[in-house]
Amino acid sequence: MEQHGRVGARKVTGNCAHERTERYESMPETGIISAMSEISWTYTSRSLAQTEHIGVQLGTLLQSGDVLCLVGDLGTGKTAFARGVAAGWRSTTAVTSPTFVLIHEHQRDADAMRLQHIDAYRLERLEDAALLGLEDIFASESAVIIEWADRIAPLLPEDRLWIEFALVPEDEQARQLTFSAHGLRGTALLSALRKAFSA
Ligand SMILES: Nc1ncnc2c1ncn2[C@@H]1O[C@H](COP(=O)(O)OP(=O)(O)O)[C@@H](O)[C@H]1O
Numbered sequence: 049m050e051q052h053g054r055v056g057a058r059k060v061t062g063n064c065a066h067e068r069t070e071r072y073e074s075m076p077e078t079g080i081i082s083a084m085s086e087i088s089w090t091y092t093s094r095s096l097a098q099t100e101h102i103g104v105q106l107g108t109l110l111q112s113g114d115v116l117c118l119v120g121d122l123g124t125g126k127t128a129f130a131r132g133v134a135a136g137w138r139s140t141t142a143v144t145s146p147t148f149v150l151i152h153e154h155q156r157d158a159d160a161m162r163l164q165h166i167d168a169y170r171l172e173r174l175e176d177a178a179l180l181g182l183e184d185i186f187a188s189e190s191a192v193i194i195e196w197a198d199r200i201a202p203l204l205p206e207d208r209l210w211i212e213f214a215l216v217p218e219d220e221q222a223r224q225l226t227f228s229a230h231g232l233r234g235t236a237l238l239s240a241l242r243k244a245f246s247a
């Protein structure tokens with residue numbers, strides 16, 4: 049799609065900070081550079097375009113079964129990031145901010161894989177999440193991106209990439225994104241994202 053191509057083509061850079069990884073990497077005596085280690089990475093986006101762009105990078109890496117959990121207050125950029133992810137994944141359907149619909153299913157031309165975009169904002173009680181049929185979704189040929197994932201945290205698979213979005217007080221156009229990888233795929237995704245992003 050035209051809009052997606054535009055987002056994907058933009059060349060932007062931001063500030064990165066590395067946290068826990070250094071700790072693991074600087075402990076050679078323990079041999080811990082395990083793929084199961086929790087790894088976190090903080091990225092400061094300085095514009096909407098940068099937030100979309102890092103989403104695009106992540107979208108190109110997605111495989112069936114991958115789970116992206118987006119957490120943060122309203123207006124911190126979760127949907128903008130999701131839009132980038134869908135563009136990088138080559139969705140033929142546009143990401144909208146779901147109002148009453150809690151799940152949007154996206155498809156692409158390349159294959160039968162699906163991208164499920166869930167927004168748990170309107171879920172008032174955890175029990176209501178049962179209506180979403182999450183187990184079927186996680187078992188399907190889909191990658192899943194969930195806004196307000198903290199609202200349904202007990203229902204999420206352990207293997208996931210958790211991404212916290214926060215405002216930056218001194219810069220209205222900036223957002224801090226903190227990625228925490230859990231499990232093999234979560235860790236693989238974050239490693240690949242960091243590699244792609246520093247390339
Ligand atoms: N660096 C940035 N990254 C993402 N959004 C930004 C940024 N700077 C300003 N914005 C603005 O913040 C808002 C983010 O909205 P949205 O992505 O819908 O947030 P959420 O889904 O978290 O509620 C948009 O209006 C966007 O233009």
Ligand SMILES: [Mg+2]
Nearest residue numbers: 126127145195
């Ligand atoms: Mg949103």
